[in-house]
Amino acid sequence: MKYDALIIGGGLAGLTCGIRCAAAGLRTAILSGGMNSLHFSSGSVDLAGYDDEGELVKKPFEQVKKICRARKDHPYAKAGLPAVKKAMEFFIETTSNAGLTMNHNGDMNHFHITGLGTLKPAYLSQESVFGPRGLEIVNSGGKIAVMNFSGFRDYYPEQTVAYLKKNRIFADRDIVLGEISLPWYMNTQKNMHEFRSTDLARIFETEKYLPRIAEEIRKGAGDATAVSLPAFLGIKNYRAIRKRLEELTGKFIYEIPTLPPSILGLRIDQALKDSFIGYGGEFIAGERAESGPVDSGLLEHINTRNSGIEPVSAKYYVLATGSFFSGGLTSNSQRIMEPVFNFKVDADSKRSKWYSWFFFDAKSHPFLSYGVRTDKNFNPVNEKGNTVKNVFCAGAVLSGYDPVREGCGGGVAISSGFACAGKIIGELKK
Amino acid sequence: MRRIETDIIVIGGGATGAGIARDVSMRGLRCVLIEKNDLASGTTGRNHGLLHSGARYAVKDLESARECIRENRILKKIARHCVEDTGGLFVTLPEDDPMYHRNLIEGCRFAGINAREITVRRALQIEPNLNPAILSALHVPDGTIDPFRLTSANALDASERGAIIMTHTRVNAIIRNGTRVEGVSCIDRKNEQLDIYGSVVINASGVWGQEICSMAGIELAMFPSKGSMLIIDYRINGVVVNRCRPPADGDIIVPGDTVSLIGTTSMEVPYEKIHDNNVTDEEIEVLLSDGEKLIPNVSRTRALRAYSGVRPLIAVSGENTGRNISRGIALIDHNTRDGLEGLITIAGGKLMTYRLMAEKATDLACRKAGVSRKCTTHKVPLPGSEKGISRRRRIKEFSGIPDSVVGSTFYRHGQRLQSIMTREKRNYRLICECEMVTEGEIEYAIKNLNVKDLVDLRRRTRIGMGPCQGELCAYRGSGLLQEYGGASPEESVELLQDFLEERWKGVRPVLWGDGLRESEFTYWIYQGLFGISRPVKIKKKRTD
Numbered sequence A: 001m002k003y004d005a006l007i008i009g010g011g012l013a014g015l016t017c018g019i020r021c022a023a024a025g026l027r028t029a030i031l032s033g034g035m036n037s038l039h040f041s042s043g044s045v046d047l048a049g050y051d052d053e054g055e056l057v058k059k060p061f062e063q064v065k066k067i068c069r070a071r072k073d074h075p076y077a078k079a080g081l082p083a084v085k086k087a088m089e090f091f092i093e094t095t096s097n098a099g100l101t102m103n104h105n106g107d108m109n110h111f112h113i114t115g116l117g118t119l120k121p122a123y124l125s126q127e128s129v130f131g132p133r134g135l136e137i138v139n140s141g142g143k144i145a146v147m148n149f150s151g152f153r154d155y156y157p158e159q160t161v162a163y164l165k166k167n168r169i170f171a172d173r174d175i176v177l178g179e180i181s182l183p184w185y186m187n188t189q190k191n192m193h194e195f196r197s198t199d200l201a202r203i204f205e206t207e208k209y210l211p212r213i214a215e216e217i218r219k220g221a222g223d224a225t226a227v228s229l230p231a232f233l234g235i236k237n238y239r240a241i242r243k244r245l246e247e248l249t250g251k252f253i254y255e256i257p258t259l260p261p262s263i264l265g266l267r268i269d270q271a272l273k274d275s276f277i278g279y280g281g282e283f284i285a286g287e288r289a290e291s292g293p294v295d296s297g298l299l300e301h302i303n304t305r306n307s308g309i310e311p312v313s314a315k316y317y318v319l320a321t322g323s324f325f326s327g328g329l330t331s332n333s334q335r336i337m338e339p340v341f342n343f344k345v346d347a348d349s350k351r352s353k354w355y356s357w358f359f360f361d362a363k364s365h366p367f368l369s370y371g372v373r374t375d376k377n378f379n380p381v382n383e384k385g386n387t388v389k390n391v392f393c394a395g396a397v398l399s400g401y402d403p404v405r406e407g408c409g410g411g412v413a414i415s416s417g418f419a420c421a422g423k424i425i426g427e428l429k430k
Numbered sequence B: 001m002r003r004i005e006t007d008i009i010v011i012g013g014g015a016t017g018a019g020i021a022r023d024v025s026m027r028g029l030r031c032v033l034i035e036k037n038d039l040a041s042g043t044t045g046r047n048h049g050l051l052h053s054g055a056r057y058a059v060k061d062l063e064s065a066r067e068c069i070r071e072n073r074i075l076k077k078i079a080r081h082c083v084e085d086t087g088g089l090f091v092t093l094p095e096d097d098p099m100y101h102r103n104l105i106e107g108c109r110f111a112g113i114n115a116r117e118i119t120v121r122r123a124l125q126i127e128p129n130l131n132p133a134i135l136s137a138l139h140v141p142d143g144t145i146d147p148f149r150l151t152s153a154n155a156l157d158a159s160e161r162g163a164i165i166m167t168h169t170r171v172n173a174i175i176r177n178g179t180r181v182e183g184v185s186c187i188d189r190k191n192e193q194l195d196i197y198g199s200v201v202i203n204a205s206g207v208w209g210q211e212i213c214s215m216a217g218i219e220l221a222m223f224p225s226k227g228s229m230l231i232i233d234y235r236i237n238g239v240v241v242n243r244c245r246p247p248a249d250g251d252i253i254v255p256g257d258t259v260s261l262i263g264t265t266s267m268e269v270p271y272e273k274i275h276d277n278n279v280t281d282e283e284i285e286v287l288l289s290d291g292e293k294l295i296p297n298v299s300r301t302r303a304l305r306a307y308s309g310v311r312p313l314i315a316v317s318g319e320n321t322g323r324n325i326s327r328g329i330a331l332i333d334h335n336t337r338d339g340l341e342g343l344i345t346i347a348g349g350k351l352m353t354y355r356l357m358a359e360k361a362t363d364l365a366c367r368k369a370g371v372s373r374k375c376t377t378h379k380v381p382l383p384g385s386e387k388g389i390s391r392r393r394r395i396k397e398f399s400g401i402p403d404s405v406v407g408s409t410f411y412r413h414g415q416r417l418q419s420i421m422t423r424e425k426r427n428y429r430l431i432c433e434c435e436m437v438t439e440g441e442i443e444y445a446i447k448n449l450n451v452k453d454l455v456d457l458r459r460r461t462r463i464g465m466g467p468c469q470g471e472l473c474a475y476r477g478s479g480l481l482q483e484y485g486g487a488s489p490e491e492s493v494e495l496l497q498d499f500l501e502e503r504w505k506g507v508r509p510v511l512w513g514d515g516l517r518e519s520e521f522t523y524w525i526y527q528g529l530f531g532i533s534r535p536v537k538i539k540k541k542r543t544d
């Protein structure tokens, strides 16, 4: 047996789990079939944003505590409040060691500004988003500039301004619009008007351009003290880039998450992968688990798409394959499935029950809380109804919570990944 | 209150109404067209867009068959950029009555439809995805027609000839003076009243014709028949595939743009239900299982959307039992029928006979208005269809722009390509990648084609109609509505939300597989990332 722990899926849940296993000295591998949800996310971590009534949660751990008490099928209840707290600390430390600072507002949620100018609660955000420091500037009367890169098709700052203005915090602040344009750069490029955030990030990563960009910001933002840009201040040197721009302009510069690919999410992804590999973990990219025999109540090995003859085996496995979006769950016109092992899922059997009538229904959609059924140890159940003791499940593949309505996607991924690692470490110690 | 004087008032912006506005304008009369929603938002935008050869009707209804083949030939000339001359097949399955094949050949001969018997082998060469078990095949000159482009091109031509096209404006009263109709009273998009006076009012409001007549104080009974259809992602067939049997459920598969359509079911519905466009799970089952019999791939291909339309069948004689329902074109002069001068109703027919319907209604209106100019709509091409531009010339003229981008703009707008595309990089950047819609096309549509919201924009350009159903392009589109359409930022976000709700209606009935996956993603983007509607108690009634 080559591995102590083999993790299927390299998203937020799988990586968190893998890092903890590898850091504890286990021989750990992650199979990653493709891009994970971080590439599309806001890059902030939601722990508990909204309560059962849909009201904003101020103190997320209080809400987690309530959930642990009242909803025993919720992943938070299975992990338990102490583990959720430890998981968040672990995550903050891990990312920080990898050079990515995740800020929090004590035990309170803070909010960040979305592309549409709405405010969303989060527990952790990167230092480059609006957060508490932005709020300070705004509260002290500072003027704001909302800027865009000229011709960037994935962001429309007028909408940000209009909706910010509807919020009482910003209602009587001066907010101006501004644009950065680099005509000389444009001529050297194919069609800059089709640039995505990742292409723009590359411009910011080119150091010699920064003074000219700073000049554009100064021109466009006038006497504003806080300046927002869509999130594209670099994937690699973002810290230095931002610092440099702030020095050159003398302004507070912050990022607004916009359409994918999410630069903010890519940074987390990168930091976690670096950390995992740093602890000696093996990250196997572009490889999907296809199947594996679980007849006896134990998973014997897994077959992967490219491994051909050699099945892969480990002492423990973690299923962290995400939800429908990442292929962790699939469906046909009759039912919802977990495609690799055919584990039992919690879902309505009638298709007409899977969704809400309105797309933006206040109740969100039932399918968002579908997922693999697990017991209190995060062990799944196979087709025959046997609990599979050497497999743990983590992240979006789990049932029992609605990441959007409750605002808890990132928190559940981190805490369940962390908790599963804890179980494996505990078992191996025995 | 505003007041407008004109000659002819047309109620309804479906293909029929737009066709009338064009015909009327070409005969030198002033015209105002009123549409309560958007062009082609009624039955016109809710069918399978089959440019019938007439073969479907050749056995039972020779007159309809003849109308079809005549109009089929005309549209292939005057509306080339709205029509695809794919050809069609009638195939007999083992379970079908083999005699029908013979009867059909006979019927086509009478109707003047060029139907050729071909071998099964040849049929499978033409359409490799076809069920190999078919017993016989017939080739007919069926084609496809894009209802949105067709209606838009008619409206565009009318307005370039001076007609006024008012969308999102609803007729809510008929202005009557004794036994004369003198005009209509409307409510526009901003909730303002508008009265329009003219010498003739033409009711081209399709299945809603009953409502319009009751506003005028007369009776007209509609017998609405609902039909549901399913859109399959990817164009799984190149030609129209019909089942060779008397018309029934699920027996046509029509290719169109980048997709294929399976149709249709047919169900009488009470008049109060004409707004109910929901497609039931049972209907989906029928369409999938019958579609599969023609093209076995169907069930393995992703279902993209489902939708339904209501056929405006009409009781001509004024009796209300429904026994004398006409399936053909119904032209009613309410002066003769009800003693009410100045009102004409035109209904029934088909999408592809819209021009003929328009001609009939306009002839009658012109007689009433004392104008003798003859109809020329069968000769004069629609804007964009004047003549083709060869691929060579396109490549030369727009060198540097990806050929596929130029090609899809040309496919949708024909010769108008030249007023849409420039070599400025911003103009040809893609906003909707699935359907290759450029910013230039969007700007053109917003400025020239009566676009008021994102749903209208979709009908003019296909933005958001592809596999992802508007994941990213919906947001971009909302930004461009501000830039070119003068929408305020708040409006643009509201329109974005409306657009996604509208897309959802069609996705909801087929929410499984990749459709569910894309929907989860779209929900994450707009609700998770953008927080477009904060998830607090919004109370909305469950109606559409």
Ligand SMILES: Cc1cc2nc3c(=O)[nH]c(=O)nc-3n(C[C@H](O)[C@H](O)[C@H](O)COP(=O)(O)OP(=O)(O)OC[C@H]3O[C@@H](n4cnc5c(N)ncnc54)[C@H](O)[C@@H]3O)c2cc1C
Binding pocket: A008, A009, A010, A011, A012, A013, A014, A015, A031, A032, A033, A034, A035, A036, A037, A038, A040, A041, A042, A043, A044, A045, A046, A047, A287, A288, A289, A290, A320, A321, A322, A323, A325, A326, A327, A328, A340, A394, A395, A396, A397, A403, A408, A409, A410, A411, A413, B521, B524, B525, B528, B529
């Ligand atoms: C678009 C989007 C935006 C989001 N925004 C936020 C946000 O702003 N804040 C927040 O807190 N949460 C957000 N979330 C939710 C949160 O990101 C997810 O709940 C969390 O990241 C899920 O992590 P995961 O590791 O469980 O799954 P994923 O990140 O989906 O990762 C699963 C991984 O498993 C791989 N995989 C799947 N099947 C196999 C297989 N058979 N073999 C090998 N690999 C496989 C996939 O390729 C993928 O890489 C967002 C989610 C999405 C989809």
Ligand SMILES: Cc1cc2nc3c(=O)[nH]c(=O)nc-3n(C[C@H](O)[C@H](O)[C@H](O)COP(=O)(O)OP(=O)(O)OC[C@H]3O[C@@H](n4cnc5c(N)ncnc54)[C@H](O)[C@@H]3O)c2cc1C
Binding pocket: B011, B012, B013, B014, B015, B016, B017, B034, B035, B036, B037, B038, B039, B040, B041, B042, B043, B044, B045, B046, B047, B048, B049, B050, B051, B052, B169, B170, B171, B172, B204, B205, B206, B207, B208, B225, B226, B227, B228, B263, B264, B308, B309, B310, B311, B312, B347, B348, B349, B350, B351, B352, B353
């Ligand atoms: C399921 C199905 C499949 C079909 N398949 C085909 C096919 O393949 N080929 C084909 O040729 N035909 C087909 N048809 C028939 C064809 O769709 C219709 O005959 C044709 O579209 C009718 O067009 P119209 O303009 O007369 O009516 P509509 O398109 O319904 O136009 C009427 C318009 O009037 C507007 N209106 C209503 N009330 C008011 C008011 N008070 N004020 C202002 N405006 C108002 C409505 O909003 C609507 O836009 C099919 C029909 C159905 C239902």
